[in-house]
Amino acid sequence: xxxxxxLAFIVWIVLWMIFFIRELFLKNNFKDxxxxxxxxxxxKQSYVTVDKFYxxxxxxxxxxxxxxxxxxxxxxxxxDWSIYKTRAAYYLYPDVESxxxxxxxxxxxxxxxxxxxxxxxKLDDNRYLLNKIGSR
Amino acid sequence: xxxxKLLIAxxxxxxxxxxxxxxxxxxxNILCFWEKIFAAYGLGIGFITLEMLSFYFxxxxxxxxLIIIPWVFLFLINSVIYFKKGGRAADEIIPGSxxxxxxxxxxxxxxxxxxxxxxxxxxxxxxxxxxAVAIYAIKAKALYLAGSIPGNFFTGTxxxxxxxxxxxxxxxxxTFIYLFLGSLNDQLVKIIFPLYFAGLLGLLxxxxxxxxxxxxxLLFTFLLxxxxxxxxxxxxxxxxxxxxxxxxxxxxxxxxxxxxxxxAGLLFISAVMAGLAGWTKNEGLMYCIINISLIxxxxxxxRKKGLVKRYFIYLSSYIxxxxxxxxxxxxxxxxxxxxxxxxxxSNLTPWYILSQYRRVWPxxxxxxxxxLGPKKWNxxxxxxxxxxxxxxxxxxxxxxxxxxxxxxxxxxxYVLIYMITSQDLAWHLSSTGSRFLIHFLPVVIYWMALLLKxxxxx
Numbered sequence: 001x002x003x004x005x006x007l008a009f010i011v012w013i014v015l016w017m018i019f020f021i022r023e024l025f026l027k028n029n030f031k032d033x034x035x036x037x038x039x040x041x042x043x044k045q046s047y048v049t050v051d052k053f054y055x056x057x058x059x060x061x062x063x064x065x066x067x068x069x070x071x072x073x074x075x076x077x078x079x080d081w082s083i084y085k086t087r088a089a090y091y092l093y094p095d096v097e098s099x100x101x102x103x104x105x106x107x108x109x110x111x112x113x114x115x116x117x118x119x120x121x122k123l124d125d126n127r128y129l130l131n132k133i134g135s136r
Numbered sequence: 137x138x139x140x141k142l143l144i145a146x147x148x149x150x151x152x153x154x155x156x157x158x159x160x161x162x163x164x165n166i167l168c169f170w171e172k173i174f175a176a177y178g179l180g181i182g183f184i185t186l187e188m189l190s191f192y193f194x195x196x197x198x199x200x201x202l203i204i205i206p207w208v209f210l211f212l213i214n215s216v217i218y219f220k221k222g223g224r225a226a227d228e229i230i231p232g233s234x235x236x237x238x239x240x241x242x243x244x245x246x247x248x249x250x251x252x253x254x255x256x257x258x259x260x261x262x263x264x265x266x267x268a269v270a271i272y273a274i275k276a277k278a279l280y281l282a283g284s285i286p287g288n289f290f291t292g293t294x295x296x297x298x299x300x301x302x303x304x305x306x307x308x309x310x311t312f313i314y315l316f317l318g319s320l321n322d323q324l325v326k327i328i329f330p331l332y333f334a335g336l337l338g339l340l341x342x343x344x345x346x347x348x349x350x351x352x353x354l355l356f357t358f359l360l361x362x363x364x365x366x367x368x369x370x371x372x373x374x375x376x377x378x379x380x381x382x383x384x385x386x387x388x389x390x391x392x393x394x395x396x397x398x399x400a401g402l403l404f405i406s407a408v409m410a411g412l413a414g415w416t417k418n419e420g421l422m423y424c425i426i427n428i429s430l431i432x433x434x435x436x437x438x439r440k441k442g443l444v445k446r447y448f449i450y451l452s453s454y455i456x457x458x459x460x461x462x463x464x465x466x467x468x469x470x471x472x473x474x475x476x477x478x479x480x481x482s483n484l485t486p487w488y489i490l491s492q493y494r495r496v497w498p499x500x501x502x503x504x505x506x507x508l509g510p511k512k513w514n515x516x517x518x519x520x521x522x523x524x525x526x527x528x529x530x531x532x533x534x535x536x537x538x539x540x541x542x543x544x545x546x547x548x549x550y551v552l553i554y555m556i557t558s559q560d561l562a563w564h565l566s567s568t569g570s571r572f573l574i575h576f577l578p579v580v581i582y583w584m585a586l587l588l589k590x591x592x593x594x
Contacts, residue, residue, distance in 0.1 A: 001526070001591050004522075005588070005591065005592065008515065008522075009355075011515060012359070012362075012514055012515060015510055015514050015515065016246075016362045019364050019510075019511065019514070020364075023364065036260050036261060037260065041262065041321060041323050044260075044261060044262050044323060045262050045322075048261055048262060048264035049264075083266055086269050086270040087269055089270070089274065090263070090269045090270070090273060090274045093274055093277055093278060094281060
């Protein structure tokens with residue numbers, strides 16, 4: 001029994017070291033940590049939300065009055081939109097999502113124009129904010 | 137300056153918890169100094185957040201001063217007790233020491249590396265993982281911005297967020313830290329999670345030290361600290377590790393009380409921790425039921441003439457304590473119609489469960505995947521299964537049977553949840569399977585320590 005337990009402990013230590021190093025280096029975490037350590041809190045929030053998307057959220061924060069309603073128009077492409085949408089909802093609160101929004105936040109999708117809305121703020125052709133005419 | 141404020145906030149949690157523990161154990165000291173410190177952290181958080189919830193009923197706004205006042209008052213009462221007794225009662229004595237010095241240094245280094253790394257990983261990023269943001273941090277932000285729990289919070293605002301029925305222990309703890317910092321710093325607030333991790337490791341170490349030497353206790357503490365999945369959940373803002381902390385504390389103090397029923401304070405601490413498990417995650421209520429079942433089994437198997445009345449008082453006090461802690465939140469849930477979207481309790485009938493027999497195979501497959509996958513768990517579950525088989529005759533011996541039952545009941549409870557879930561089973565299994573195992577993992581490690589104490593003479 002003792003020998004088996006000793007062997008299990010050795011296997012444990014070997015696996016522990018492998019997974020520790022893998023976690024740090026192979027999963028790109030080391031690169032992330034290096035970048036994160038050089039940033040302010042807002043810079044870190046921007047990094048975890050994708051800088052380009054966070055810039056758009058900052059524009060929205062600046063332009064949408066507190067307690068506004070919004071909806072997203074996003075061409076998802078090959079990124080996991082659900083997590084970024086969740087983070088966006090968190091950063092934008094107390095502005096909340098709605099089916100009949102005052103604002104439409106457009107990301108990654110050019111030439112979106114919905115009837116009754118006008119461009120209210122723009123970073124570039126793929127990132128802009130639409131506002132319901134007469135809502136503000 | 138913010139870091140200093142953060143540390144003071146953490147000290148307030150420990151201060152509150154310590155005073156509660158002092159009051160519980162003022163007659164007979166039942167914990168050693170460090171056990172008290174590690175238990176005080178979670179206890180303090182739980183009671184301060186319950187106090188903040190009481191502000192909702194009293195319709196008052198959050199203020200740091202108001203939140204702290206009752207704990208200062210309790211401190212004064214404890215001071216009177218202290219001076220009346222003429223000093224401090226002796227701490228619980230932890231026997232044995234020494235051991236293999238080289239191995240001690242190695243194991244301690246491993247624990248330190250894992251703990252420091254957990255703090256680093258938690259604090260290098262702001263809140264960003266899915267549930268941490270969508271379920272908990274957004275509620276904490278809403279409460280901080282409101283400066284109170286508004287009257288319409290549970291009937292209105294909370295429905296904007298995912299899982300409005302989830303308890304508010306950790307969101308309110310985050311709100312408390314924001315209030316203390318005076319800003320919404322969702323990076324620093326994450327310190328609460330690695331502190332739960334450190335608290336759990338500390339508790340594990342000292343409860344093992346009650347029956348074994350330093351090297352032995354360090355070995356099992358290291359095993360827990362070095363499990364990748366366990367460490368990762370100390371950093372991501374999910375509540376599975378805080379829940380594991382409360383489940384472990386409630387279970388382990390109960391097991392120790394089974395050994396010596398004269399220390400009623402331990403039973404009370406166990407009940408409080410179980411109640412706080414329910415106040416942290418809905419799954420915590422399952423652990424309350426498990427603990428109550430274990431006490432009932434203990435009373436039935438140890439019934440002696442003349443003790444029935446006392447046992448009845450113990451059991452009803454345990455249930456009452458859990459109920460008293462859970463009542464405010466249950467009241468809110470019922471009155472605001474906050475319903476769980478995953479579990480429909482009306483499915484909890486033998487016929488429904490039997491009709492879902494096809495679910496057994498995917499459940500077994502998921503557990504098998506977890507048990508045999510070393511990436512998340514190293515080989516802990518393989519060792520567990522090996523010990524279950526090899527030591528089958530011993531796992532129901534007097535000093536270990538309750539830990540064994542606790543583990544079996546936990547497994548059984550989660551299998552039951554999967555049998556009655558109203559979610560898509562494949563999705564539910566893949567999103568929760570590995571997290572559920574975290575909840576009772578520390579008890580599994582403690583169980584191993586109990587089981588192997590005669591095999592390993594270190």
